[in-house]
Amino acid sequence: MILDVKQLVKRFGNVHAVNGVDFHVAAGEAVGLVGESGSGKSTLGMLVTRLLPATSGSIRFDGRDITSLPEAEMRGLRAKLQIVFQDPWGALNPRMTIGRALEEPLKLHTDLGARARGSRVRDLAQRVHLPVASLERFPNELSGGQLQRVSIARALATEPKLIVLDEPTSSLDLSVRAGILKLLEEIRRESGVAILFISHDLDTVELVTDRLLVLYLGNVVEQGATRSIFSAPAHPYTQTLLSANLPPDPDAKLARHPLIGETPSPIDLPPGCAFASRCPAAIPSCRLARPPSTPLGEAHSAACIRIAEGANVLIS
Amino acid sequence: MSSLVLPLGIARRSPTFAAGAAIVGVLLLTAFLADVISPYGPTHTFPYEVLKPPGGKFLLGTDGNGMDVLSRVLHGTRYAFGISVPAGLIMVLIGVPLGVIAGYKGGVVDEALLRVLDVLRAFPSIILALAVVAATGASLVNVVLVIGFLDSPIFARVVRAEVLALRDATFVRAAIAVGNPPWRVMLVHIFPNAILGATAQLPVRMAWAVRISATLAFIGVGIQAPAPEWGAMIRQGAEYVISGEWWVATFPGLALIGLVLGFNLLGDGLTDILDPRRKATGK
Amino acid sequence: MSLLSVEDLHVHFVSRGLDNRLRVARALNGVSFEVEEGEVLGLVGETGAGKSLTALALLGLLQPPARVTRGRIRFEDRELAPLASGARDHVRGTRVTMIPQSPQTSLDPLTRIGEQLVRMQREHRRVSKADAWRRAGEMLAEVRIPAPEQRMHAWPHELSGGMAQRVLIAMALVNQPRLVIADEPTTGLDVTVQAEVLDTLRELVRAHRMSAILITHDLGIVAHYCDRIAVMFAGVIAEQGPTRAVFREQRHPYTRALIASTPKRIAERGFGEVGGTPPDLYALPEGCLYRDRCARAADICVQPPPNVPFPGKHAALCHFATEP
Numbered sequence: 001m002i003l004d005v006k007q008l009v010k011r012f013g014n015v016h017a018v019n020g021v022d023f024h025v026a027a028g029e030a031v032g033l034v035g036e037s038g039s040g041k042s043t044l045g046m047l048v049t050r051l052l053p054a055t056s057g058s059i060r061f062d063g064r065d066i067t068s069l070p071e072a073e074m075r076g077l078r079a080k081l082q083i084v085f086q087d088p089w090g091a092l093n094p095r096m097t098i099g100r101a102l103e104e105p106l107k108l109h110t111d112l113g114a115r116a117r118g119s120r121v122r123d124l125a126q127r128v129h130l131p132v133a134s135l136e137r138f139p140n141e142l143s144g145g146q147l148q149r150v151s152i153a154r155a156l157a158t159e160p161k162l163i164v165l166d167e168p169t170s171s172l173d174l175s176v177r178a179g180i181l182k183l184l185e186e187i188r189r190e191s192g193v194a195i196l197f198i199s200h201d202l203d204t205v206e207l208v209t210d211r212l213l214v215l216y217l218g219n220v221v222e223q224g225a226t227r228s229i230f231s232a233p234a235h236p237y238t239q240t241l242l243s244a245n246l247p248p249d250p251d252a253k254l255a256r257h258p259l260i261g262e263t264p265s266p267i268d269l270p271p272g273c274a275f276a277s278r279c280p281a282a283i284p285s286c287r288l289a290r291p292p293s294t295p296l297g298e299a300h301s302a303a304c305i306r307i308a309e310g311a312n313v314l315i316s
Numbered sequence: 317m318s319s320l321v322l323p324l325g326i327a328r329r330s331p332t333f334a335a336g337a338a339i340v341g342v343l344l345l346t347a348f349l350a351d352v353i354s355p356y357g358p359t360h361t362f363p364y365e366v367l368k369p370p371g372g373k374f375l376l377g378t379d380g381n382g383m384d385v386l387s388r389v390l391h392g393t394r395y396a397f398g399i400s401v402p403a404g405l406i407m408v409l410i411g412v413p414l415g416v417i418a419g420y421k422g423g424v425v426d427e428a429l430l431r432v433l434d435v436l437r438a439f440p441s442i443i444l445a446l447a448v449v450a451a452t453g454a455s456l457v458n459v460v461l462v463i464g465f466l467d468s469p470i471f472a473r474v475v476r477a478e479v480l481a482l483r484d485a486t487f488v489r490a491a492i493a494v495g496n497p498p499w500r501v502m503l504v505h506i507f508p509n510a511i512l513g514a515t516a517q518l519p520v521r522m523a524w525a526v527r528i529s530a531t532l533a534f535i536g537v538g539i540q541a542p543a544p545e546w547g548a549m550i551r552q553g554a555e556y557v558i559s560g561e562w563w564v565a566t567f568p569g570l571a572l573i574g575l576v577l578g579f580n581l582l583g584d585g586l587t588d589i590l591d592p593r594r595k596a597t598g599k
Numbered sequence: 600m601s602l603l604s605v606e607d608l609h610v611h612f613v614s615r616g617l618d619n620r621l622r623v624a625r626a627l628n629g630v631s632f633e634v635e636e637g638e639v640l641g642l643v644g645e646t647g648a649g650k651s652l653t654a655l656a657l658l659g660l661l662q663p664p665a666r667v668t669r670g671r672i673r674f675e676d677r678e679l680a681p682l683a684s685g686a687r688d689h690v691r692g693t694r695v696t697m698i699p700q701s702p703q704t705s706l707d708p709l710t711r712i713g714e715q716l717v718r719m720q721r722e723h724r725r726v727s728k729a730d731a732w733r734r735a736g737e738m739l740a741e742v743r744i745p746a747p748e749q750r751m752h753a754w755p756h757e758l759s760g761g762m763a764q765r766v767l768i769a770m771a772l773v774n775q776p777r778l779v780i781a782d783e784p785t786t787g788l789d790v791t792v793q794a795e796v797l798d799t800l801r802e803l804v805r806a807h808r809m810s811a812i813l814i815t816h817d818l819g820i821v822a823h824y825c826d827r828i829a830v831m832f833a834g835v836i837a838e839q840g841p842t843r844a845v846f847r848e849q850r851h852p853y854t855r856a857l858i859a860s861t862p863k864r865i866a867e868r869g870f871g872e873v874g875g876t877p878p879d880l881y882a883l884p885e886g887c888l889y890r891d892r893c894a895r896a897a898d899i900c901v902q903p904p905p906n907v908p909f910p911g912k913h914a915a916l917c918h919f920a921t922e923p
Contacts, residue, residue, distance in 0.1 A: 072497075094487075177860065204862045
């Protein structure tokens with residue numbers, strides 16, 4: 001297992017961003033983190049890459065406990081644990097050429113000489129289908145799609161075992177997104193790197209990931225094989241989320257499950273299921289305690305007490 | 317022809333910068349060529365032509381010692397730049413690292429800087445400068461050092477503000493994620509990007525340096541006559557304003573205003589140029 | 600007679616570069632389309648295609664260095680361009696209104712919601728404060744804001760994203776316009792909230808028999824909320840037509856590429872030709888503006904392409920529109 005997260009909690013003051021999350025990523029797997037605003041998915045990405053310290057819980061990367069590893073030791077491990085951010089323009093130092101930006105990880109983690117680094121950088125550019133001329137350019141001279149390719153190339157430079165991608169295509173135009181997704185597929189095929197794909201776009205996640213976690217207010221409400229979740233969503237929130245999705249097909253029938261009210265504030269969450277206040281299937285017991293994860297078959301589970309009685313399926 | 321085009325473009329982008337650059341440029345040139353363009357030596361006395369009004373042999377008149385005001389004003393540029401440039405250098409050499417470390421690492425360095433700034437806010441820096449120079453002696457070197465040190469925390473604050481904003485920038489996060497140790501994050505990623513905004517502040521601080529040195533001289537603590545420092549000249553000339561010999565204080569005063577204005581325009585113009593263009597070019 | 604008729608609209612941005620030479624960005628290059636009464640038109644395109652600019656031109660909000668260099672805009676049988684600014688303002692507040700993006704920055708943070716709705720009315724119509732206040736409350740109820748009476752006294756920062764967006768809709772509709780332009784009305788909203796906001800918008804548009812132009816980059820929104828779709832690229836409308844028809848069969852290579860690049864299509868048919876760099880508005884090619892990125896480009900494409908009509912008010916700007 002490349003990444004193993006247990007009972008991870010992150011609190012900012014009294015804001016509960018992540019509330020006891022368990023998940024893992026196996027070598028070569030593509031796991032998705034899906035959720036709306038306030039779900040904690042981006043925070044999880046920061047926690048797992050140690051860009052934010054966890055409040056409690058454990059993170060094991062490639063067998064090592066990195067939860068409270070001193071930063072000096074963590075730095076060496078970063079070669080194998082990389083991240084691509086949502087904002088392609090902001091992710092690169094505006095005063096560094098692309099070539100230097102790609103060279104940096106090599107300088108930090110390898111003993112290669114300048115010439116060897118230069119040639120590796122050119123290889124990286126080719127791998128992400130960037131013209132070699134872009135290496136001399138500054139970030140403001142490239143388009144969003146090209147910049148995202150640079151970020152991906154930078155992440156690949158040290159041959160990582162896991163790349164976290166935080167909404168890598170959300171800031172890009174439609175026509176450019178497909179190119180990035182295609183690139184990711186190529187890279188996974190060639191190098192077998194595992195990815196943690198954070199997104200709010202269900203269609204993209206369905207295409208890209210093998211397994212999926214659905215998050216709501218810092219809790220994992222459902223996880224399992226992507227196919228299983230899309231074909232038979234068990235948790236009422238997952239069902240609602242999927243039903244609100246608008247497929248780009250005018251003839252597709254929509255059957256929306258309406259929700260009551262809007263997402264509550266993550267400050268001082270009430271006890272019980274975080275979704276209870278908006279769930280059409282909620283009963284009083286839902287507000288008593290955090291629902292445990294109910295297994296539903298092969299590696300598929302959902303945290304809802306209504307599943308046992310079969311009362312979790314929403315009717316539109 | 318093409319080498320003129322770029323400066324014209326910049327002038328169009330910010331007339332303020334152009335004006336400031338022109339003023340400072342002319343005065344700087346004067347500082348270099350003072351010996352050549354001055355009609356007389358700056359301390360050359362004409363004992364029989366004391367307090368002569370402007371005109372004829374002495375374009376700007378003579379002062380109480382019979383020295384040509386014009387020549388003294390022109391040579392005064394050397395003191396002005398001789399103080400503001402090294403002081404500026406000290407400000408940068410101390411202020412920038414201080415600001416970067418305080419802003420990025422916070423902790424003890426930041427607390428110390430903030431306390432020093434609190435003290436400076438409580439005491440007008442002129443009083444502090446006065447105290448130090450009075451205690452250590454009014455040499456050019458001392459004045460430069462005092463001004464440089466006194467202004468560096470303020471310069472550091474400007475840098476610190478830029479750094480604070482940068483700390484949360486995505487590319488700084490990315491730099492950490494890639495595996496940069498803190499010193500490299502500060503040097504390679506924070507510093508080059510924080511320096512732009514701070515650069516615009518530098519001319520403004522240099523204007524301040526010129527003013528403080530003139531003020532110190534005027535009070536009688538800084539550079540003193542017969543050195544052709546504008547502040548000293550104004551001090552001397554102040555005595556004669558009541559009796560009607562207005563030119564002794566007025567011309568160095570105008571020169572002082574001119575240079576300070578020039579530096580301020582330069583700084584303002586730099587802010588204009590660097591800010592919107594920061595998005596246009598990363599260079 | 601169409602409610603809105605835009606004919607051959609050209610907008611240029613003129614500026615001076617550092618080398619002092621004039622630079623012209625050709626942002627709109629002959630935009631032509633119509634909106635009928637009661638119709639919802641979806642305007643899609645990538646960043647820089649000219650969607651928001653078209654909206655600004657319709658509202659008469661273009662400022663130098665942007666200039667309309669050619670073209671006509673007819674609204675309710677009147678030419679908009681020659682109108683004096685007072686008349687234009689009146690049209691903008693009462694006949695054609697806009698729902699802007701990002702509610703957080705579009706609402707006045709220092710004024711309560713009710714007051715802003717009242718202001719919106721009294722600036723453009725003769726109406727008493729009491730009447731305006733009452734109408735404001737009605738409007739909030741119409742956009743389905745719970746407890747509208749209390750909300751009238753709320754500050755913008757007290758509202759969630761979805762609520763704030765509904766308030767913006769209320770502001771745009773309170774003067775009963777004939778045409779509403781919604782510029783990416785659900786960006787930044789959660790998926791679950793987005794659907795409800797769009798439902799409300801559609802309901803109101805239908806109930807008041809208005810027309811709407813919905814600017815979006817989300818094909819899902821267009822598919823389910825728009826009667827017709829206009830696809831923009833480099834300041835021209837590459838293809839326009841009834842939503843169903845265009846989704847079923849695209850006549851312009853760009854539209855085809857867009858539809859093919861949605862994850863659903865990729866899941867069905869794999870990755871096709873992907874991406875392309877955005878066009879440089881300062882240096883657009885001769886003839887067809889899409890030809891540098893087009894898989895189908897041929898020699899004839901240096902000639903400006905014809906706008907080929909198809910049945911059902913469907914048209915595509917391409918030499919090869921009739922070929923599959």
